[in-house]
Amino acid sequence: MTDFAPVADRLAASAEANRERLFELLRIPSVSADPAHRGDCRAAAEWVRDFLTQAGCSAELVDTGTAERPGHPIVFAKTPRVDGAPTLLVYGHYDVQPPDPLDLWTTPPFEPTVRPGPGGAEHVYARGATDDKGQMLTHPLAVAAWHAAAGGPPVNVTFVIEGEEEVGSDHLDAFLESHKAELACDAAVISDTSQFAPGVPAICYGLRGITACEVTVRGPKADLHSGLFGGAVANPANALAKIIASLHDADGRVAVPGFYDAVVPPTEEERAAWAALPFDEAAFLETTGAPEPVTLPDATVLEGRWGWPTCDVNGLTSGYQGPGPKTIIPAKASAKLSFRLVPDQDPHAILAAVREHVTAHCPRGVTVEVTPFHGTPGVRFDTDSAPFEAAKQAVEHAFGTPPVMIREGGTIPVVRALGATLGCPVLLLGWGQNSDGLHSPNERFSLDAFRRGALASARLMWELAR
Numbered sequence: 124m125t126d127f128a129p130v131a132d133r134l135a136a137s138a139e140a141n142r143e144r145l146f147e148l149l150r151i152p153s154v155s156a157d158p159a160h161r162g163d164c165r166a167a168a169e170w171v172r173d174f175l176t177q178a179g180c181s182a183e184l185v186d187t188g189t190a191e192r193p194g195h196p197i198v199f200a201k202t203p204r205v206d207g208a209p210t211l212l213v214y215g216h217y218d219v220q221p222p223d224p225l226d227l228w229t230t231p232p233f234e235p236t237v238r239p240g241p242g243g244a245e246h247v248y249a250r251g252a253t254d255d256k257g258q259m260l261t262h263p264l265a266v267a268a269w270h271a272a273a274g275g276p277p278v279n280v281t282f283v284i285e286g287e288e289e290v291g292s293d294h295l296d297a298f299l300e301s302h303k304a305e306l307a308c309d310a311a312v313i314s315d316t317s318q319f320a321p322g323v324p325a326i327c328y329g330l331r332g333i334t335a336c337e338v339t340v341r342g343p344k345a346d347l348h349s350g351l352f353g354g355a356v357a358n359p360a361n362a363l364a365k366i367i368a369s370l371h372d373a374d375g376r377v378a379v380p381g382f383y384d385a386v387v388p389p390t391e392e393e394r395a396a397w398a399a400l401p402f403d404e405a406a407f408l409e410t411t412g413a414p415e416p417v418t419l420p421d422a423t424v425l426e427g428r429w430g431w432p433t434c435d436v437n438g439l440t441s442g443y444q445g446p447g448p449k450t451i452i453p454a455k456a457s458a459k460l461s462f463r464l465v466p467d468q469d470p471h472a473i474l475a476a477v478r479e480h481v482t483a484h485c486p487r488g489v490t491v492e493v494t495p496f497h498g499t500p501g502v503r504f505d506t507d508s509a510p511f512e513a514a515k516q517a518v519e520h521a522f523g524t525p526p527v528m529i530r531e532g533g534t535i536p537v538v539r540a541l542g543a544t545l546g547c548p549v550l551l552l553g554w555g556q557n558s559d560g561l562h563s564p565n566e567r568f569s570l571d572a573f574r575r576g577a578l579a580s581a582r583l584m585w586e587l588a589r
Contacts, residue, residue, distance in 0.1 A: 124415055127271040127585045134264070137271075141264050141577065142247075142570060144174070148256050149219070149235040149249040155195055155218035155290045164286045165193045167217040171284050173261070176201040178267035179275050180282070187287070187294035195286030199302070202266060202280040209587050210279040210437070213548070214537060215259030215315065216288035219251035220562045222557045227564035237570070240253040241558065242321060247572045252568035253555035258576060259284060259315035261554065265580035276581075277588035281306060289316075292537060298579075299544045310510035312583065314576060316553030319529055320401060324513055324522040327551035329429070330538055332501035334470035335437075335461040337494045338366065340483055342454060344440070349450040356452055357488025360441040365458040369484040370434050370460075374420050377434045377462075379480045385467045389430035393530075396423045399440055409560070427532035433463045436483035440504045463532060468496030499536045504548045513586035514550045521579035552579065 153167035154160040168184055175182040178188075180200040180462035188194030195218060222232035230236040233249040240246030246335060262282070269276035283306070285295055301426070313475070319325040342359040372378045389397070404416065441456030443449035461474055478493040485491040504511070506528055512584055518526040531551075538549050554576035560566040 125428075127582065130246055130581050130585070131578060133268040133272045134574075134581060137264075137268070140428075142573070144264070145247065145257055145260055145573065146235040146249075148260060149247070149251055151216050152222075152233045153251070153286065154221050155287055156221055161193075161195070168196045168198050168284075168286055170215055171198045171202070175263055175282060175301065177268070178324065179203060179270035180266065180280075182282070183355075187298065189376060191445070191562055193585060197286070197295075197298055198282060198284040200282040200284075202278075203275045205275070205277060205279055208259060208278045208305065209309040210281060210589060211338050211584065212281045212283065212306060212311040212506055212541070212545070213262045214311060214313045214541065215262065215282075215284045216255050216286065217251075217259070217284055218286040218289050219254070219256070220289050222250045225565065229565055232566075234489075240569065241568050246567040247570055248565055248567045249303050249572075250566055253559040254360040254561040254566065255288070255315045257573050258554050260352050261314060261573065261576035262312070262379055262580045264577040265584065268577070268581050269584065276584040278584050279308075280584065281308060288537070294538060296540055299540055300387065302542060306545055308545060308547050310587070311545065312514075312550040312552055313535070313538065313541075313555055314552050314580075314581075315519075315535065316531060317555045317557045317559070318553055318572070319354040319527050320413065321556060322524070324518050324524065324526040326508045326518065326526045327509065327529050327531050327553065328511070329466065329503035330501055330535055330551075331429075331432070331530075331532050331537070332466070332468065332499050332500035333435075333461060333534040333577045334474045334477075335459070335466065335496040336474060336477065337457055337459050337496070338363065338491065339455060339494065340366070340489050340491050342489045343452065344454060346454050347452040349452050352452055357486060358451050358452045359456040360484045362489045362491075363439075363441065363458055363507045365486055366481055366484050367458060369480070375417065376419060377432065379434070379473075380474065382432070382434075382475045385468055385469065386432060386465055389426055393430065394423075396528065397429070398423065400425065400529070405431075427572050428532040430465065432465050432468060435461050437461050437464075442561060457465070463512075463534070464501050466501040466503040468506050470500060472576040474498065497536075499534060499539050501534070502549070503530070503540050504542075508548055508586065510550060512549050514552060514583055516586045517579045517583035518552065519583045521575045524582055550583075552583075554579075 182200035184196040235249040340359040438459040442453035554572040
């Protein structure tokens with residue numbers, strides 16, 4: 124097998140050019156949620172396709188949706204076939220969040236600007252810098268380095284780079300199913316997460332799932348005068364408050380019957396490993412602005428964020444919201460709820476249990492309905508598998524320190540989709556930081572992490588081939 128040194132040398136020699144390539148991609152305002160930017164989304168897809176073609180791949184755009192409701196194209200590419208070698212699938216996305224509010228940006232969101240970030244290190248500031256253009260591009264750059272140094276990587280690499288991640292990936296599942304045979308792989312890699320902390324690279328092996336719904340309580344047919352009708356007509360806002368209060372017990376546990384039946388608590392090995400991480404609780408509280416952490420009894424902050432399910436009210440609406448009083452009994456009240464689920468919990472079963480619980484705790488004099496939203500199960504992968512061992516070696520080589528193994532509390536539906544459809548482990552190798560301003564003004568990405576991420580990706584291909 125080809126020595127890795129020439130590939131690393133190639134990446135080092137092209138570091139400045141690779142930065143400029145990133146800036147080119149960041150200048151394309153590929154906002155998938157805004158129909159006015161449909162052409163920009165296609166331009167970004169074409170940019171990625173053309174770069175992968177130059178890097179020696181066979182690359183094409185796969186249009187999604189229908190003529191009446193077109194989606195944004197998926198970039199589908201493959202490196203030259205290496206018989207007998209493992210296959211690595213790279214997933215990423217070229218679409219970005221809207222940049223609003225524009226007045227909070229120090230520099231324009233689609234004019235990448237380099238300036239010092241936290242700790243004084245050089246960062247590029249632009250929409251999509253860390254989510255996900257900067258992180259995604261590290262993998263095409265790795266293939267380009269292998270192509271220049273050795274004619275191609277020593278493994279088979281397949282790229283699926285979509286343009287609808289920020290709007291729900293509506294067409295991705297259909298693409299994965301229809302191209303299942305062509306997408307067969309030994310492992311998938313996604314760089315759309317974060318390191319554990321500055322200087323502490325991480326490999327994420329588990330994510331929480333989610334189910335969400337809206338609870339609507341209705342009473343009178345219109346808002347009523349609280350003096351004329353109070354005491355004779357039930358108040359939907361009061362009723363909703365009672366329903367919400369019933370969702371947790373005094374210790375903060377979710378009180379929905381059966382909610383914890385499928386929960387597998389963090390293992391003792393996991394708890395010990397998480398306790399050894401350099402977690403700064405004071406910095407966590409400063410970042411969040413919360414006065415103190417609140418977790419289940421005997422659970423640490425990291426255990427609460429990664430290893431246990433939750434129930435949260437995301438929004439409340441009822442009655443008069445303007446200045447001063449308006450003494451009414453509102454006609455209705457509603458709450459949006461989300462439940463972050465650990466692996467083995469079934470989103471459909473949880474939603475059914477929540478509906479039954481809410482109905483049972485609905486006070487008299489009002490009606491209640493539960494409207495479901497999206498849902499996806501959590502995931503957890505075996506960190507002792509060969510792909511994870513290769514990833515550990517690759518990240519340590521690039522970042523100079525062994526990665527820590529973590530779970531994350533959020534949900535990335537594509538991870539479940541890849542694992543379920545293709546039956547492969549998914550390596551979540553994040554190069555960014557949680558503090559990079561994802562979805563916010565002044566989004567940024569460390570240029571040192573960008574360089575190291577490309578090196579880690581190239582090294583991963585070498586380690587997998589071994």
